[in-house]
Amino acid sequence: MNFRQRVYALVRLIPSGRVLAYGDVATALGSPRAARQVGYALAALGDDTVPWHRVVRKSGHIAHGGEPGRAPLQRVLLEAEGVVFDAGHVDMARHRWQPEAGDVAGV
DNA sequence: GGTTTGACCATAA
């Protein structure tokens, strides 16, 4: 399976109110240094069947996409799920989700 | 095949 498809599959498993860093997704897929590919995969994402807004930077800050208006939208979607924003960034220590072994195996 | 690119990350100043 392509790397991008694996990214989509894993992101779909993120529960509501939880977030993951690009690097965390890459690590869960077995390539800890492929954080850029995760963002690349989400950028090429056409369908909205994937909760892409639950993926942020490791700092908890929202990534600067080339598409204008995407960042504010992402924040709104996260806050709607109960994610707490502190000084413009997500509290990662509080909302970071850790994928379980069974979840990644199913992909 | 080589080269470019990018919703990243870590480090340093």
Add this chain to the structure above:
DNA sequence: CTTATGGCCAAAC
């Protein structure tokens, strides 16, 4: 706090 630099891996050309 900001800016700069290098590395990284997969996809696209």
